[in-house]
Amino acid sequence: MTDASLNGTQGPSGEPLDPRAIADFDFSDTGSLPPDFGTEFNEILKGFASILAARLGHALDLAPSVEYLRQSRSTYERAIAAMPNPTILALIPSQPLPSQFLLEVDTGLGLDVVDRSLGGPGNASETRPLTALELGLLTRHLPVFIAAIRESLEPLITVQPELAGIEDNPFFAHACPPSEVLYTAHFEVTLAEQARSIRLTFPEPIIQALQSQFTVAQWGDAGVPDHRSGLSEQLAMVPVTVRARLNPTKVRAAELRRLRPGDVVGLDHWEDEPVTAFVDGIPLLEGRLGARGDRAALLIERWRTP
Secondary structure, three states: OOHHHHOOOEOOOOOEOOHHHOOOOOOOOOOOOOHHHHHHHHHHHHHHHHHHHHHHHHHHOOOOEEEEEEEEEEEHHHHHHHOOOOOEEEEEEEEOOOOEEEEEEOHHHHHHHHHHHOOOOOOOOOOOOOOHHHHHHHHOOHHHHHHHHHHHHOOOOOOEEOOOEEEOOHHHOOOOOOOOEEEEEEEEEEOOOOEEEEEEEEEHHHHHHHHHHHHHHHHHHOOOOOOHHHHHHHHHOOOOOEEEEOOOOOOOHHHHHHOOOOOOOOOOOOOOOOEEEEEOOEEEEEEEEEEEOOEEEEEEEEEOOO
């Protein structure tokens, strides 16, 4: 429809309608996800956040937080135009899915990861494009993100994601047709103090494949005996390792060389400061140091949301 064909058209109140006031409509947008699959998809995204927090914590020896915030929907052309330039855009094909994931990492988060991998606190003091050397260091940690994608999808489908490349200029990615619809999940990641962002994008062919798999799983559940209660009883007997972690301290290399058996190193952890307990790298409990008999102990005060 051209502007000329709209001349003389009236609005709902009888006023002349300005053709420039009509918003573009994306005819490739198929609408929101069906409610049942939408709920499942949200659970997948929450699982990704939890798994990523655990894996980042293990890789960087930190207790990071990863929070799933929301979804958005756009075409590839509009999504690319909205991305900062430069950025960190990882292209992740995943067999047997028909397209590839797009993982956009905030450059600030990339610098935080690099800072931590070099022995820093994981809180970069600046936000700027990464150098080639820094991008190489960050690339070593991208398998953590890729594993979180794979594991979060395992309840629905077995996939084999792998890193195909990284672009710092999103306009060079050419990952999808311009009009293809994308579903983007937005997350907030905090390593030390500064909240950063990552965005995991699912092109519509991947969404359709996941939705098809979800439908098959729903039909497959009909008439099948429910063994979940028995499985839960078995899992309840599996031993897990609980680790309580104190705040680390720093000493000069010269002081470290002078240490002898019997010397005392003070930790940067006050007696009344809470201690976090981890299960498989996930922060689950908080408590305070104490003793039971001849053994150090942890008095549990509350559960943490992983």
